[in-house]
Amino acid sequence: MAMKEEGKAIHVLMVAFAAQGHINPMLRLGKRLVSKGLHVTLATTEIAAHRMFKTSSTTTTTATKSISGIHLEFFSDGFPIDYDRKLDLDHYMDTLGKFGPINLSKLIQNLSHDRVPKFSCIISNPFVPWVADVAAEHRIPCAMLWIQPCTLYAIYYRFYNNLNEFPTLENPDMSVELPGLPLLHAHDLPSFVIPSNPFGSLPKLLSQMFQNMKKLKWVLGNSFQELEKDAIDSMAELCPIKPIGPLVPSTLLGEDQNLDIGIDMWIPEETCMEWLNQQQPSSVIYVSFGSIVVLSAKQMESIAIGLKNSNHPFLWVVKPSDYPKKDGAGELPLGFLEETRGRGLIVQWCPQTKVLAHPAIACFLSHCGWNSTLETIVAGVPIIAFPQWTDQPTNAKLILDVLHVGVRLMPNKDGLLSNEEVERCIEEIIAGPRAEEFKKAAAELKQGAREAVAEGGSSDRNIQLFVDEIIGNSC
Ligand code: UDP
Numbered sequence: 001m002a003m004k005e006e007g008k009a010i011h012v013l014m015v016a017f018a019a020q021g022h023i024n025p026m027l028r029l030g031k032r033l034v035s036k037g038l039h040v041t042l043a044t045t046e047i048a049a050h051r052m053f054k055t056s057s058t059t060t061t062t063a064t065k066s067i068s069g070i071h072l073e074f075f076s077d078g079f080p081i082d083y084d085r086k087l088d089l090d091h092y093m094d095t096l097g098k099f100g101p102i103n104l105s106k107l108i109q110n111l112s113h114d115r116v117p118k119f120s121c122i123i124s125n126p127f128v129p130w131v132a133d134v135a136a137e138h139r140i141p142c143a144m145l146w147i148q149p150c151t152l153y154a155i156y157y158r159f160y161n162n163l164n165e166f167p168t169l170e171n172p173d174m175s176v177e178l179p180g181l182p183l184l185h186a187h188d189l190p191s192f193v194i195p196s197n198p199f200g201s202l203p204k205l206l207s208q209m210f211q212n213m214k215k216l217k218w219v220l221g222n223s224f225q226e227l228e229k230d231a232i233d234s235m236a237e238l239c240p241i242k243p244i245g246p247l248v249p250s251t252l253l254g255e256d257q258n259l260d261i262g263i264d265m266w267i268p269e270e271t272c273m274e275w276l277n278q279q280q281p282s283s284v285i286y287v288s289f290g291s292i293v294v295l296s297a298k299q300m301e302s303i304a305i306g307l308k309n310s311n312h313p314f315l316w317v318v319k320p321s322d323y324p325k326k327d328g329a330g331e332l333p334l335g336f337l338e339e340t341r342g343r344g345l346i347v348q349w350c351p352q353t354k355v356l357a358h359p360a361i362a363c364f365l366s367h368c369g370w371n372s373t374l375e376t377i378v379a380g381v382p383i384i385a386f387p388q389w390t391d392q393p394t395n396a397k398l399i400l401d402v403l404h405v406g407v408r409l410m411p412n413k414d415g416l417l418s419n420e421e422v423e424r425c426i427e428e429i430i431a432g433p434r435a436e437e438f439k440k441a442a443a444e445l446k447q448g449a450r451e452a453v454a455e456g457g458s459s460d461r462n463i464q465l466f467v468d469e470i471i472g473n474s475c
Contacts (some may be wrong), residue, residue, distance in 0.1 A: 002373045006326050008152035010471055011039040011117040012142075015104060017127040018077070020291065021371050024262045025147050025222045026125060029463075030070045036467045039117055041072045043107060045077040045096070047085065051106075052263050068261045073111070075103040086322055093127070093201035101130045108138055120474035121221070129208045132215035141473060143218035143466070148223045148370045148391045151181060151231040151398055152190060157239055159193050161209035169195045180234025181280060188397040191389040202390075213239050216465060220244045222374070224459050225453035226312035227403070227445065242462040246374040246449050249353045253378055254450055265291070266349040272315055275345050279313050279360035286355055286381075288317035289367040293388045297328030299417050303365070304336045306422025307344065312362070312430065314344045315355065356381055363429045365409075368395040380446030382406055382438040384425045386417075404441045 012033055016026040023044060030040040049072070065072045067255040077092075081087065085092050112118060122133035123143045135142035146153050158164045158178060166173045167186055173194060177185040186194070192203040213219070225232060235241050250259035257417050272310030276284065285307065289295060295303070307314045321330045337346065352372070355361065357378035364376050365384040371393050376383055383406030385396035399406040407425045429438060452459040 009039045009117045010120050010467075011041065012121045012123060012151065012473060013108070013119045014040065014042045014472065015128060015131045016042060016044045016048075016124045016125050017275050018045045018051075020263060020265045021369065021405045022047060022127070022147060023052075023217065024371070025245070025247040026123070027067065027261045027263070028249075028349070029123070029145055029220070029244065031068060031259060032244070032463055034069045035259070035443065036463065038293050038467060038470075041073055041111070041119075042067075042070050042392055043073040043075060043104065044076075045100070046074045046081060047077065047079075049074045050081050050263050051446075067263075070261070073107055075100070075221075077105045078103075090201040091425055093205060095131055097205075100128060101134050104131065104134050104312065105137060108134070108140075108394075119133065121217075121227075121302060121470045126209060127202070129205055129206050129212065136215060137449065141217040141470075142215060143220060144216050145220045145222065146241060147222050149231070149233070149373075149395060149398060150223045150228045150243060152391045152394055153185075153219070153221060154180065154231045154235050155190060155193070155240050155394065156210050157213070161205045163238075166193050167195055169427070172196060174298070178234070179244065180230035180232075182397060182401045184394070184397065188393050189403070190391050190394050218242065218469070220462075220466065222247045222370070224449060225462075226353065226448040226452060226458065227377070230402075242466065243452075244462045245460045246378055246453070246459075246467070248371075248375050248378050251452055252353050252357055252375060253451070264349075268349050268351040269347040272345055272350050273354060273358070276315065277359045281359045282362045283313055284358075284360045285310070285312050285314040285363055285367060285384075285430075286361050287314060287352070287363055287365040288372070289386070290369040290372060290389070292322075293367045294321045294323070294325055294330040295388075297333075299303050300328070300331060301333045302352065302417045302419040303422055304333050305419035308336070308340055309419065309423050310426045313360075313427065314340075315350065316344060316346050317350055317352075318346050319348055328387075353379070363426075365426075368392040368399065370395060376447045377442070377445045380439075380442045382435075382442050384409060394466060403445060405438055405445065407438075409435065429453070 014026045014030055016022045030042055033040050074206055078095045119140050121143055122135040122140050123145055125145050125147055132142045148237055159166055164178055173186050191197055219241045221241045222244040223243040224245055225243050251257050332385050353375050356375055363379055363382045363384055366372050368385050368387045383399050385399050385408040387393040387396040396408050400408055407428050409425050450458045
């Protein structure tokens with residue numbers, strides 16, 4: 001157990017926005033800090049407790065409020081539990097920004113008693129920039145775990161601090177040239193920096209955060225040095241980011257299953273694993289667009305026809321939308337299920353990391369959310385990228401032009417996706433002239449990820465340096 005000189009345990013408080021894609025990387029970093037002897041508490045808002053204890057597959061004890069050695073605490077976001085938080089995101093984020101700091105501050109005060117070691121560091125994450133202010137108020141050094149690629153960190157830092165030129169309303173199609181990154185065309189840029197996009201609460205929060213980086217003592221990234229070396233190096237002089245990932249389930253990294261930690265906000269349909277067991281090796285196209293994206297009826301139709309015509313088996317996650325949708329968005333075309341019965345399986349939510357690690361999987365048709373991208377890289381699976389918004393277009397650029405592990409579905413000149421394009425990409429990734437190249441690059445990244453997190457690897461060393469600095473700081 002890491003100790004200060006006088007023999008007291010070092011205690012770290014992590015504060016996460018209550019979404020699965022934010023809590024899981026935090027828990028996984030927490031677990032690595034625990035394995036290095038630190039005492040870790042994760043605080044998030046009460047709505048997460050409500051969802052976690054109802055559907056979590058990881059052993060959780062509500063009585064002791066801990067999950068695999070990490071103590072859990074919950075604070076109010078200012079809304080009653082049964083309030084529909086998706087109704088108005090801007091209103092929700094504004095209210096969270098008002099009540100979150102007050103309630104987190106009270107929580108820190110309540111936890112500051114003799115039986116609990118004082119916090120030596122607070123680790124925040126992106127949509128809760130006010131955590132750095134609460135940390136300063138309590139005189140606790142603050143770190144941030146950036147949960148998108150370091151490439152995005154570099155782009156946003158430069159964009160929100162006006163360090164480089166980005167597209168404007170007058171010049172919306174300009175390409176962006178930044179140190180350490182490939183040339184970014186407008187369709188490669190994160191949607192939040194596109195001037196024609198409506199300005200909502202999420203870019204506002206990012207802007208606040210990137211203009212206030214001085215409040216942070218450390219920035220940690222859910223990536224690894226070998227994956228994004230040039231982007232990481234490009235920030236070394238400006239505002240360094242230390243990659244400590246990939247923060248994916250340990251079993252995917254070939255590590256001890258006991259290290260596995262994570263929550264599922266939805267219940268996975270495990271029966272798809274039996275179906276995968278019956279398929280040929282490297283034959284199945286896995287299709288999923290994550291937890292938020294809902295495709296238009298036309299996009300759904302083109303993907304459905306493309307899959308049907310490809311003649312490959314497929315597993316497609318079609319998650320019912322959390323928001324009311326019209327015009328058939330997010331729905332399968334009529335008759336598709338019957339026409340492809342026996343060759344395709346549709347589920348509402350699957351155990352994705354187990355699916356990706358299954359030998360029957362040939363490729364992943366993905367929206368390129370960063371968690372999915374990292375999981376696919378660690379599983380060594382080639383990707384068909386179909387990015388929709390936020391960091392996803394830039395993640396697709398990374399997948400294609402930096403990592404060389406995938407192809408991208410491009411809409412035609414009218415902005416529509418055709419089924420021929422879907423068929424072309426499936427053919428290219430599975431049987432095209434570069435198919436072996438994709439597999440080889442994916443296998444190398446899988447190996448690189450394992451080496452980064454192993455003892456003495458680049459991410460392990462960065463975590464150890466971080467731990468040493470926290471200890472040194474609190475002496
Ligand atoms: N996921 C899952 N089952 C599914 C689809 C997705 O467990 O059927 C998980 C996936 O493993 C990943 C997360 O949901 O960890 C999606 O996160 P990502 O950042 O890729 O996308 P988002 O949902 O935030 O758009």
